[in-house]
Amino acid sequence: MEKLELTVNGYHYQVQVEPDETLLDMLREQLKLTGTKSGCNKGECGACTVIMNGMAVNSCLVPALQARHAEILTIEGLSKGEELHPIQEAFLASGAVQCGYCTPGMILSVKALLDNNPKPTVAEIQEGISGNLCRCTGYEQIVQAVQSLAGKKV
Amino acid sequence: MEKKYWCVGQNFRKDGKEKVKGETKYAGDIFLPDMLFAKPLLAPVSHGRLKTIDTSLAKSLPGVVAVVTAEDIKGSNRFGPVMQDQPVLVGVGEDFKFLGDTLALVAAENKKIAEEAIRLIKVDYEELPGLYNFNEALADGAFRLHQNMEKNICSSGEIVIGDITSGFNESDIILEEIIQTPRQEHAYLETEAAVSFFDNQGRVNLYSCLQDPYYFNYDIAQALGLPANRIRTVATTAGGAFGGKDDITLQAHAILLTLVTGRPVKMVYSREESILIHPKRHPSEIRIKIGATKNGRITAFEGRVLIDAGAYTGRSPVVLTVALNSFVGPYYIPHIKLYGHAVYTNNLVAGACRGYGQPQSNTARELVLDMLADRLNINPVTLRKINALKQGQQAGTRLVNLDTPPTLDSLLDQTMAVLEKSPHDDTPAYCKRGTGVACAMPLFDISALPSLGLAGTGVAIQMHPDGSLVVYASAVECGQGVISVLAQIAAEEFSVNPGDVEVILADTDSTPKSGPTTASRQTYTSGNALKIASEHLKKRLISFGSRLLNVAEEKLYFYGGKMLVKDGEGEVPLSKLAKECYYAGVNLKEEAWFRSNHATIGHTFIATAADVEVDTLTGSVKVLKLVTAHDIGKAINPLAAAGQIIGGGMQSLGWAMTEDLMQKDGMVVTPSLAEYLIPTALDLPAMETILMENPYPTGPYGAKGVGEHASMTAAAAILNAIYQATGKMVTNFPATPEKVFNLVTGIPESS
Numbered sequence: 001m002e003k004l005e006l007t008v009n010g011y012h013y014q015v016q017v018e019p020d021e022t023l024l025d026m027l028r029e030q031l032k033l034t035g036t037k038s039g040c041n042k043g044e045c046g047a048c049t050v051i052m053n054g055m056a057v058n059s060c061l062v063p064a065l066q067a068r069h070a071e072i073l074t075i076e077g078l079s080k081g082e083e084l085h086p087i088q089e090a091f092l093a094s095g096a097v098q099c100g101y102c103t104p105g106m107i108l109s110v111k112a113l114l115d116n117n118p119k120p121t122v123a124e125i126q127e128g129i130s131g132n133l134c135r136c137t138g139y140e141q142i143v144q145a146v147q148s149l150a151g152k153k154v
Numbered sequence: 155m156e157k158k159y160w161c162v163g164q165n166f167r168k169d170g171k172e173k174v175k176g177e178t179k180y181a182g183d184i185f186l187p188d189m190l191f192a193k194p195l196l197a198p199v200s201h202g203r204l205k206t207i208d209t210s211l212a213k214s215l216p217g218v219v220a221v222v223t224a225e226d227i228k229g230s231n232r233f234g235p236v237m238q239d240q241p242v243l244v245g246v247g248e249d250f251k252f253l254g255d256t257l258a259l260v261a262a263e264n265k266k267i268a269e270e271a272i273r274l275i276k277v278d279y280e281e282l283p284g285l286y287n288f289n290e291a292l293a294d295g296a297f298r299l300h301q302n303m304e305k306n307i308c309s310s311g312e313i314v315i316g317d318i319t320s321g322f323n324e325s326d327i328i329l330e331e332i333i334q335t336p337r338q339e340h341a342y343l344e345t346e347a348a349v350s351f352f353d354n355q356g357r358v359n360l361y362s363c364l365q366d367p368y369y370f371n372y373d374i375a376q377a378l379g380l381p382a383n384r385i386r387t388v389a390t391t392a393g394g395a396f397g398g399k400d401d402i403t404l405q406a407h408a409i410l411l412t413l414v415t416g417r418p419v420k421m422v423y424s425r426e427e428s429i430l431i432h433p434k435r436h437p438s439e440i441r442i443k444i445g446a447t448k449n450g451r452i453t454a455f456e457g458r459v460l461i462d463a464g465a466y467t468g469r470s471p472v473v474l475t476v477a478l479n480s481f482v483g484p485y486y487i488p489h490i491k492l493y494g495h496a497v498y499t500n501n502l503v504a505g506a507c508r509g510y511g512q513p514q515s516n517t518a519r520e521l522v523l524d525m526l527a528d529r530l531n532i533n534p535v536t537l538r539k540i541n542a543l544k545q546g547q548q549a550g551t552r553l554v555n556l557d558t559p560p561t562l563d564s565l566l567d568q569t570m571a572v573l574e575k576s577p578h579d580d581t582p583a584y585c586k587r588g589t590g591v592a593c594a595m596p597l598f599d600i601s602a603l604p605s606l607g608l609a610g611t612g613v614a615i616q617m618h619p620d621g622s623l624v625v626y627a628s629a630v631e632c633g634q635g636v637i638s639v640l641a642q643i644a645a646e647e648f649s650v651n652p653g654d655v656e657v658i659l660a661d662t663d664s665t666p667k668s669g670p671t672t673a674s675r676q677t678y679t680s681g682n683a684l685k686i687a688s689e690h691l692k693k694r695l696i697s698f699g700s701r702l703l704n705v706a707e708e709k710l711y712f713y714g715g716k717m718l719v720k721d722g723e724g725e726v727p728l729s730k731l732a733k734e735c736y737y738a739g740v741n742l743k744e745e746a747w748f749r750s751n752h753a754t755i756g757h758t759f760i761a762t763a764a765d766v767e768v769d770t771l772t773g774s775v776k777v778l779k780l781v782t783a784h785d786i787g788k789a790i791n792p793l794a795a796a797g798q799i800i801g802g803g804m805q806s807l808g809w810a811m812t813e814d815l816m817q818k819d820g821m822v823v824t825p826s827l828a829e830y831l832i833p834t835a836l837d838l839p840a841m842e843t844i845l846m847e848n849p850y851p852t853g854p855y856g857a858k859g860v861g862e863h864a865s866m867t868a869a870a871a872i873l874n875a876i877y878q879a880t881g882k883m884v885t886n887f888p889a890t891p892e893k894v895f896n897l898v899t900g901i902p903e904s905s
Contacts, residue, residue: 034183035176037393039343040425044827047343075176088174092167095793098801099633100173101343101393107174126835133827135341135394136633137797138804139835 006067008033009077017064024048024059026067027074035075035104039133046132049105050074056112058131075104078111086154087111087145094145098136106132110146111154119150162646162855165793168638168657169391169631181362181390182347182422189349190219190261192411192421193268194404195275196430197250197257200500200820201284204246204277207258212274217267220415221275222259224248227410229379233402235369237467239300240503242377242406249282251299251465252500253822254431261411261419284500284820288439288460291497299465299498308463308496309471311478315548321454321489325445328454329526333442333518334886336814337462338435338507338805341832344393345428348408351418358385358409363392365400365630366670367660374406378413385409389660392632396805397506398432399632400672401468426825433468433505434815436461436496438477440518450532450540455487455550459494459515464503470496473504476600477511480866482550483519484562484595484759485541490550500820506672508805509862512596513869520592520870521885524877534874535570538593539563549595553603555754557851562593565761565783568844572781573763586768588879591761592870598674598756598859602749609675610749612666613683615644615691617743619736621715621728623648624656625684626745628668629676631659634861635794636676642790643681643854647688648728649712666745674859677790678756679748681854686746698740699731750852758850758858759785762803762867765839766875773895777807777839777872784843787850787858795860796843802864803841808833810869814888 001016008031015030024041027033027050036059039047043061050059051073078085087107090096097103106129113120113128120128125146126139134142172178209221224231224245231245232238244250244257258275262268285291285299291306299306322328348362358380364370364387371387392399404421411419423431438461445454459477463470474496481492507513527534542562543549549556573589581587601609614626625644631637637657645652658665668680692712699717700707709720718725735742750756765779782799789795812831816823824830849856869887877883882897896902 028183029185032185034179037180037343038182038422039345040827042425042826042828044425045343079175084171084174091174092170095165095167095797097167097170097173098635098797099342099344099392099394100169100178101180103173104176126838130834130836133341133343133832133834135343135396135805135832136801138801138833138841139838140800140804140841141793141797143835143838 002065004064004068006070006072008072009074019065021064022060023062023064023067026064027059033074033076037101037104046109047102047105049108049132051108051112056109073108075107078107086149086152090145090148094141094148096137096142096145102132102134106134106142114149114154120146122147159855160646160649161642161652162790163792165791166638166642166652167635168641178391180344180347180393181349184349184361186349186351186418189418189420190263190411190415191265191268192259192261192408192419193272194256194407194427195258195272197253197255198277198279199281200253201249201251201282202279203249203282204244204257204279206278207246208276209258211276212260212271215267215271215274217263218260218271219263220261220411221271222410222414226414227378229377231377233373233377233406234467235401235469236471240466242410252502253820254502256407259407259411261415286499286501286817286820288497291499306498308467308498309474310495311474312493313478313551314491315550316489318454318456318489318491322445324453326448327529328443328445329522329529330443331522331525332885333440333521335438335514335517336809336888337437337502338809338813339429339815339830340396340398340507341827342394342396342398345423345425346399346403346432347422348405349418349420350408350412352412352416358412360385360387360405360409361390362405363395363399364389364405365395365632365672367628367662368667369670370402370405371662373402374409377406378410387662389630392630395632396508397510397672400506400670401433403431425827429825429830430502430822433503435507436463436473436504436514438514440515442518442522444522444526446526446530448530450530450537452485452487452541454489455482456491457481461496462501462504463496463498464501465498466503468503468505470504473511475603476597477515479551479553480512480595480597481515481519483516484543484560484593486543486547487541487550501817508802509865510600510673513806513865516594516866517870521873521883524590524874525883535566535591538566553755554757558848560759561785561846561848562759562761565759565785565846566591566593568783569761569763569781572842573765573779581767584769584771586770586879588875589763589765590871590874590878591763592867592874593761594866595757595759596863596866598758599678599750600673600755601669601675602755609669610747611668611679611683612745612747613668613680613687614666614743614745615684615687617691617732619733621732622654623650624658626658626665627680627684628660628665629680630671632671634798635791636671638794639677639790640680640684643684644688647685647692650715674861674863677857678853678859679750681857683746683748685854686748687744690746691742691744694740695731698735699726702726702734756859758787758863760863760867762864762871764871764875766872766879768876768879768894770898773891773898775811775876775889775894779840780807780868781842782864782867783846784860784863785846785848786860787853788847788856789845790855790857792845795845798860799843799864800841802862803868804833806865806868807837807872810872810887810889812888812890
């Protein structure tokens with residue numbers, strides 16, 4: 001076990017982790033932040049996407065110890081209380097949510113995309129979320145949600 | 155004039171806010187104090203006899219609380235929806251029949267210890283020869299996978315209408331083709347998960363993603379030797395299901411471990427376990443002989459369907475029945491002979507997968523229709539219109555009564571009109587562009603088939619003393635939006651805000667049996683049951699209200715959260731009315747039962763058109779556009795309905811283009827999402843969806859089913875578009891670049 005300090009959703013945490021413990025398992029099992037999902041544990045599906053130091057990462061591929069002193073944003077940190085983040089609002093308005101399992105990771109990939117490129121083209125949106133699998137929506141309504149945000153402050 | 159509704163026809167997502175905030179609890183998100191983690195030991199090869207199993211070393215590992223084998227099971231140790239022939243755990247001296255069979259279970263203090271303990275179980279087995287394709291399984295002298303069956307035929311079916319010989323005699327041209335369809339994996343993002351624990355009354359509680367709580371409860375109870383009322387089953391919000399969570403997998407295992415250890419147990423499949431264990435879309439081999447006159451009138455259709463059931467019966471007999479009953483689809487063909495078999499093999503078990511046999515038989519037929527159109531030199535759309543069913547004609551199944559005018563012609567026109575607007579000017583010289591169409595007459599609520607007869611649907615509604623409403627239904631929310639639709643229906647009936655209606659789903663302790671959440675049925679069946687229950691409750695409220703307000707019952711109606719009197723003579727808010735009922739001892743809970751007409755089942759029409767570009771240098775195919783028009787009756791929630799058509803269309807695109815859960819001698823060639831490729835956002839074509847509203851006489855507000863339907867046409871439309879572009883039909887899809895390249899260049903596939 002090793003001591004790890006990091007910031008998650010603006011809160012400072014100190015946890016004990018195993019050397020082979022992933023960031024995903026630490027978030028879900030120790031911090032009980034279960035909004036981050038596990039779909040494959042091999043970086044194939046993107047369900048576990050979180051934002052680490054401004055970049056979208058598959059948290060199942062990141063050793064927890066690599067997140068030492070990092071700033072992590074999970075889905076739980078996106079909205080302010082009852083007030084949804086514009087990306088969350090756009091997903092609801094466009095019908096971009098079905099089963100909801102890919103949704104947290106998908107929303108965080110979209111956030112990372114829009115933070116770097118506020119006016120993405122459709123092709124850039126498709127590229128930006130191509131690491132996040134969704135089996136329900138067929139992506140169309142997700143792309144529409146992101147298009148509706150282009151140029152807006154997110 | 156179109157009927158005006160209060161909230162039916164509006165977009166509403168009851169579970170949306172919690173989902174975008176990541177607050178929805180899926181089964182794997184449940185953590186309980188003192189909870190153990192469980193892992194399964196799976197069969198080492200596809201077919202073998204378990205000689206001994208030694209768990210002593212695993213049991214001695216610190217942190218291991220239990221290692222369980224078939225000896226620990228007190229019940230029949232067998233489950234299955236049609237035949238109870240699948241073991242919960244394979245016992246010593248028994249045969250394991252496929253890679254997803256489970257031999258033992260470990261429960262430990264954490265995941266890591268459980269995984270380590272699994273590796274310490276010693277298994278001695280004798281490997282047996284396997285049956286891996288139709289030819290091997292059906293060969294004379296093949297060994298029998300199930301000793302109680304005469305052959306490796308799990309079930310057979312036949313439908314004969316007219317006289318097939320005279321049908322072919324009347325034809326000018328006869329075409330015979332064989333279409334092979336691949337095994338499809340559901341690939342829901344949430345793998346199977348279950349949590350079980352004892353409650354205060356010593357009953358086992360199961361929380362898991364599953365599609366029919368009452369079926370699971372009953373079948374697990376008998377397999378484990380418990381009365382069904384000693385188990386409570388709660389279906390958690392599912393992270394996708396598509397039929398793959400309609401059958402028991404780890405749920406019986408989690409309960410067994412709680413019975414043995416007395417502690418809460420969590421079990422979550424890895425992606426690789428999920429792929430091996432839950433039933434898949436049946437691979438099929440479909441032979442069609444079709445006869446037509448020179449002017450395009452189809453006179454005879456003879457078809458044989460073989461589906462690979464895998465190692466156990468599962469739902470294969472029903473899937474075969476549905477495949478045959480939808481085989482002729484939306485066309486009038488006077489002489490038909492359809493037959494088929496579900497065949498046991500040592501491959502992965504097959505079962506329910508979005509469409510339940512209909513995608514296979516419908517896709518095969520639609521491909522052959524395009525080949526027939528080519529031979530007849532008739533436009534494919536024209537050929538379909540010539541043969542489209544008209545009211546009063548006999549469909550190719552006796553299960554359908556055309557109770558509304560068929561809409562296929564109009565749907566075809568609408569899809570083609572959209573597609574023709576696409577510009578055709580930027581195709582590179584080395585690419586070929588083609589457009590294709592496909593049609594179907596999807597069946598829904600097929601669980602009401604007379605041969606099944608199981609699936610009546612109960613729904614209850616209760617008004618609390620403050621006037622707020624709760625709906626109780628055993629439908630499962632797996633993304634399709636049933637929780638929103640039921641809230642909308644209750645809100646429509648009582649004229650309240652749908653956001654204020656609570657909906658309790660899928661808990662055998664509190665919600666009435668609703669049958670499975672499959673077969674595109676819950677809007678139709680639970681929707682109807684909820685309407686009936688609401689009408690009963692409204693009647694009682696009106697009767698009480700007429701005494702309270704001293705006006706005739708006929709003058710009372712519900713609007714905007716109140717009971718109003720026609721002509722404005724008075725009103726009472728529901729909150730006050732319910733409170734008065736509460737103190738007067740009036741029952742404000744009603745439960746109703748809906749079971750659709752036994753003689754026939756629901757049906758609708760769908761048409762899809764696809765536009766593709768084939769790169770002749772590489773064989774790669776880009777689907778540019780997919781347009782689907784669906785006769786939905788009435789869209790209670792248009793955005794959710796369109797989402798079903800788009801999402802189903804993309805699953806079908808995957809089936810056509812890349813998805814093949816390949817097995818070689820029983821081993822799985824594509825064991826994870828890195829090898830089994832489902833569509834990503836980069837594969838998304840331009841999508842258009844047309845919802846045609848044509849109220850269905852027996853549907854709630856005229857609604858029909860929709861969930862599965864795009865999976866019956868999208869793949870066929872894409873493959874037909876490739877055919878139109880290249881003149882070559884991919885008869886054994888998926889249409890991988892290699893296959894398309896070989897077809898286009900004329901290189902035989904084996905080279």
